[in-house]
Every structure is written in structure tokens, then in C-alpha cells.
Amino acid sequence: MKILFFYRGAESFGIEYLSAVLTRAGHQTELIYDPGLDNNFYVSTGLLKRLNVPRKLVRKARDFSPDLVAFSSITNLYPYVKDMARALKAELKVPTVIGGIHPTVLPELVLQEDCFDIVCRGEGEYALLELADRLEKGEDITDIENLWVKDxxxxxxxxxxxxxxxxxxxxxxxxxxxFYRNGAFWRNVSIMTGRGCPYHCTFCVNSFYHQMNIRRERMIRRRSVDNVIQELKLYKQKYHPRTVNFQDDTFSVDIGWLEEFADRYAAEINVPFQCNVHPMTVNREIVKALKRAGCRSVCMGIQSGNNELRKMVLKRPGSNERIIEASRLIKEAGIQLVAEYIFGLPDETPEKMWESVTLNRQIRADNTSTFVFYPFPGTVLADYCVRKGLLDAETVEEINNGFGSYHTTLLIKHPYRDFAMNMASLLPLFSRLPSFLSDKYLKKLCSGKHGLLAKTLGLMGVPFMNTWQARERIQDLIHMTWRLFKS
Incomplete structure (x- = not known):
């Protein structure tokens, strides 16, 4: 059976795993890929829409002649996925299935669209395989676990x-x-060594996955070190990566696994890498193992410099003192530190926002990555915003349809909206300035309207959110653009 995938803007682990399971079972897969050059959630460039990417993708889909079309969607991609699904449904007239966090949270809403026939909720590997097998045999598909099927x-x-x-x-x-043949990555290889997160942060979609786990199954699952090393050996031979990015939510969660990994990675892979850590999982042994393995940079989610906001609103454990200590260990080991913050949170005042600036200076972050609070459907904090009257019905509908992004849009009713938007735009750039300059001009600019100056400086600051990833991402964009023009 022939299954066609669509994705936009970046590599998708979910689609890569689905394709691997399907091809192992004898099915044929293909991807139509939109690099998303017209809107990358930082800037929208209408001129690039003239490249007619959707039309080219429909033509490629028609040439492949699939028996099933599969989509994966996060919330902010949903408008693009829906548009492409409509175009493909009209052209191909074959069954369509959509998975990912957005349809997992909102299956009823998604199935109201006539371009979607099936929703996959949660993990899709074996559900999609069973769907493909049954469709190929002409069997009933209405009772497949994980699927909501519209007959x-x-x-x-x-x-x-x-x-x-x-x-x-x-x-x-x-x-x-x-994705490689579509230019979605080039000399940086991304990988996940496990699934699940031990924390229940209210702003994160993992809070919804925890709610879905009604069987109380083990959520934190990890591949063996040998399995991970074998995968990386394959990629080292095929793609010759200069860097590796471990995308696990919390890479530093298991010291026993990490000790074994460090020795084998250094000996058999020996490519600089970046990973994500939580302040509560960082200690001297963890940092030593990361350094021994060849870790050059870590991203550490802090989210707010205010202890009370972090504890009561975000439900994140750990004090500022713990964050400072974790940062000190990382910096002393010679590992670059990328600190991440969210602005525009419920109950956040300018004074609380400024505490993030103060904490960021104390930990001496090499890069500062900022986000605007986005109330993702299904998250605990989105429900809180509805209860508190921070989201009206119209805005909830916009969010459910994927409007906006966590880079540019503060959707909740917030008394300090401009201050939050300015802080998210300006802190990455201003954190690179001496404190006497940063304090003076940052406060002044944050106190004004979120206008053209702040937005322009914000764009200038994007590379300083994560210089490690920025270099590779710029090369990826050049590579994707070249592939697009060649097509």
C-alpha cells in the first residue's frame, strides 16, 4: 500500500517513525514537504507565497498516487495542514488520517472538517500500521485502537x-x-533517546499526555544505550553530521543510563552535541557525564525568575538557588548554557518579569531563548486561563484553529501585554550587553508600546536565542531554499 505524508517547516520524528514501521512491513511511503519559507512564525513574507509551493506539492502527490494520505500537526501548524488536506482530498479522493498533539487533544473539532476521515490519538506507529494493513485487505477499520474513525x-x-x-x-x-532529501536538515542530526517527561508543567502539552494515561502506565521510557549508539553510527555514515541535537524533553533524567552512554558516545560517535536538561536533574555527576560524552551546549528551561509564579502557576519544582547552582555546575564544566523563559504568564507583573532578567544575569547564560505564553489546547494552564476569564470563547476558538504562535502572539487578556511582548522580543539581544546598558535601555523600551523598533530588535536577537542551533538552522534554510528552487 502507498502512504503519503505531509509536513511543513521542520523535521518530524513522528512521521519518520511511522514511515519506518510501515516500510518494514512492506508498505511504500513518500513525503511532500513545505519548507514554510513564507512564514516561519518569526516573520511572514508574502512574496515567497508566489513560489506556489502548495501547487507543486499537489502535483507531486498526484504523481505518487497514494492509497492513504497521513498528516501530523502541532497546534500552530494546523491551519497549514488543514489547507493542504483540503487540496489533497479534492485532488486524490483517498482516505486521510491526522495525528499529533493537536488532533489528539481536539479530535471532535478536527473530524468536523470534511478533509479528515480519521484521527490518531497518541502513539501512532502500530495504529497506522494496522490501518494500512486493513485498508489493503479491504477490511473494516472502525474498531482500531487509538483511532477515531468517521464512517x-x-x-x-x-x-x-x-x-x-x-x-x-x-x-x-x-x-x-x-526529510533529508527534502533539505529539512543537513549537517545537524536530531535524535530522541526516549519518550515522556517526569514533570507536570502546566503550560506544556505533556500535562495532557499525563491526563491521557488512565492505565497509569510507565510514561518515561528509554531506549537502550546500544540501540541509540547504533542509530547514531548509521547517521554518522550517511549524513556526516557536524553536530547532534538530542531532543528528549529531559535528557539528564537517569545517571546510570547517562554514565554508560557517555563512555560509548565519546568512543564511537565523538560528535559535539546539545541536549535539554531540567534544573532539578542537574548535579555534579550528571554534568561530568555530559562533559565526558562531548556535550557542548545544554538548554535549560527556567520559564520565570519568580519563585512563586514558577511554583504556583507553572507547577515547576526547584528554587532560584537550585537554578543558580545547576547553572554554576554547567558553566564550570565549560558547557554552554541556553536559558529559556516565558513572558506574559497569568498573574505575571513587570516586577516578576524583571526577576527573570536578574536571574538570567546571575546564572550568566550564554544564550537566552524567550517565548510568549501560548495557552495550548488541553494544557492545565489553558484551562486555568478559561476559568479565570483570561480567555474568551472567541479566542479559544482561534487557538483551537491554530491561530498565532508562541513567538509573536500573546492571546490571553493581560494587563501588561506590551511589557511582556517587548521583554520576549528584546531580552535575547539585550542579555548580550553589559548590565549597565541592558538595565537602562531594556526597561525603557519594555515600558513602551510593542511596536516596530521592538519587533526589529527582536528579529535581530533571534540568532542569540541559541547560537549553536542558529548556525545549523540557517544552513538548513539555505539548503531547503535551494531544493525548493530546484524543484
Whole structure:
């Protein structure tokens, strides 16, 4: 059976795993890929829409002639996914299935669209494989676990969730060639060594996955070190990466695993890498293992410099003192530190926002990455905003349809909206200035309207959010643009 995937803007681990499982079972897969050059969530460039990317993708889809079209969508990609689904449904007239966090949270809303026939909720590898097998045999598909299926009468069959995949080593390595040949990555290889996060941060979609886990299954699952090393050996041979990016939510969660990994990675892979850590998982042993493995940079989510806001609103454990100590260990080891903050949170005042500036200076972050609070559907904090009257029905509908992004849009009713937007725009750039300059001009600019100056300086500051990733991402964009023009 022939299955066609669509994605936009970046590599998708989910699609890569789905394709690998399907091809191992004898199915044929292909990807149509929109690099998203017209709108990358920082800036929208209408001129690039004249490249007619959707039309080219529809033509490529028609040439492939699939039996099933599959989509994956986060919230902010949903408008683009929906538009492409409509175009492909009209052209191909074959079943369509959509997965990812957005349809997982809002399956009823998604299935109201006539361009989607099936929603996959949660992990999709074995659900999509069963769907493809049954469609190929002409069998009934309305009772497949993890799938909500809309039949020809418009009735939705809501099936139970299947158990979480516990043995991740049993999965084939992701089919990265789908994205590589479309230019989605070049000399930086991204990988995940596990699934799940031990924390319940209210702003994060992981809070919804925890709610879905009604069987109380083990959420934190990790591949064996050997399995990870074998995958990286394959990529080292095929793609010759200059850097590796571990995308696990919390890479530093298991010291035993990390000790074994450090020795083998340094000996067998020996490519500089970046990973994500939580302040509560950082200690001297963890940092030593990361350094020994070859870690050059870590991203550490701090989110707010105000202890009370972090604890009561975000439900994140750990004090400022713990964050400062974790940062000190990272910096002393010679590992670059990228600190991440969110502005525009409920109950956040300018004074509390400025505490993030103060804490960031104390930890001496090499890069500062900022986001505007976005109330993602299904998260605990989004529900809180509705209860507190910070989101009206119209705005909730906009969010459910994917409007805005966590880089440019503060959607909740916030008394200090401009201050929050200015802080998110300006801090990455101003954190590179001496404190006497930063304090004077940052406060002044943050106190004004969020206008052209702040937005322009914000764009100038994007590379300083994470210089490690910025270099690679700029090269990826050049590579994607070249591939697009060649097509």
C-alpha cells in the first residue's frame, strides 16, 4: 500500500517513525514537504507565497498516487495542514488520517472538517500500521485502537487507547531519508533517546499526555544505550553530521543510563552535541557525564525568575538557588548554557518579569531563548486561563484553529501585554550587553508600546536565542531554499 505524508517547516520524528514501521512491513511511503519559507512564525513574507509551493506539492502527490494520505500537526501548524488536506482530498479522493498533539487533544473539532476521515490519538506507529494493513485487505477499520474513525454515514467510532509502547528498541530507526532529501536538515542530526517527561508543567502539552494515561502506565521510557549508539553510527555514515541535537524533553533524567552512554558516545560517535536538561536533574555527576560524552551546549528551561509564579502557576519544582547552582555546575564544566523563559504568564507583573532578567544575569547564560505564553489546547494552564476569564470563547476558538504562535502572539487578556511582548522580543539581544546598558535601555523600551523598533530588535536577537542551533538552522534554510528552487 502507498502512504503519503505531509509536513511543513521542520523535521518530524513522528512521521519518520511511522514511515519506518510501515516500510518494514512492506508498505511504500513518500513525503511532500513545505519548507514554510513564507512564514516561519518569526516573520511572514508574502512574496515567497508566489513560489506556489502548495501547487507543486499537489502535483507531486498526484504523481505518487497514494492509497492513504497521513498528516501530523502541532497546534500552530494546523491551519497549514488543514489547507493542504483540503487540496489533497479534492485532488486524490483517498482516505486521510491526522495525528499529533493537536488532533489528539481536539479530535471532535478536527473530524468536523470534511478533509479528515480519521484521527490518531497518541502513539501512532502500530495504529497506522494496522490501518494500512486493513485498508489493503479491504477490511473494516472502525474498531482500531487509538483511532477515531468517521464512517460514510458521518458517525464517528471512538476507539480505546492501546497500551503505550514500552520497548522502544523494538521500533525500527526513524526514516530520516524522507526529510533529508527534502533539505529539512543537513549537517545537524536530531535524535530522541526516549519518550515522556517526569514533570507536570502546566503550560506544556505533556500535562495532557499525563491526563491521557488512565492505565497509569510507565510514561518515561528509554531506549537502550546500544540501540541509540547504533542509530547514531548509521547517521554518522550517511549524513556526516557536524553536530547532534538530542531532543528528549529531559535528557539528564537517569545517571546510570547517562554514565554508560557517555563512555560509548565519546568512543564511537565523538560528535559535539546539545541536549535539554531540567534544573532539578542537574548535579555534579550528571554534568561530568555530559562533559565526558562531548556535550557542548545544554538548554535549560527556567520559564520565570519568580519563585512563586514558577511554583504556583507553572507547577515547576526547584528554587532560584537550585537554578543558580545547576547553572554554576554547567558553566564550570565549560558547557554552554541556553536559558529559556516565558513572558506574559497569568498573574505575571513587570516586577516578576524583571526577576527573570536578574536571574538570567546571575546564572550568566550564554544564550537566552524567550517565548510568549501560548495557552495550548488541553494544557492545565489553558484551562486555568478559561476559568479565570483570561480567555474568551472567541479566542479559544482561534487557538483551537491554530491561530498565532508562541513567538509573536500573546492571546490571553493581560494587563501588561506590551511589557511582556517587548521583554520576549528584546531580552535575547539585550542579555548580550553589559548590565549597565541592558538595565537602562531594556526597561525603557519594555515600558513602551510593542511596536516596530521592538519587533526589529527582536528579529535581530533571534540568532542569540541559541547560537549553536542558529548556525545549523540557517544552513538548513539555505539548503531547503535551494531544493525548493530546484524543484
Amino acid at each position: 460514510s454515514q458521518g458517525v464517528t467510532h471512538k476507539n480505546e487507547q492501546r497500551p503505550l509502547i514500552q520497548d522502544l528498541d523494538a521500533l525500527p530507526f526513524p526514516d530520516k531519508d524522507l
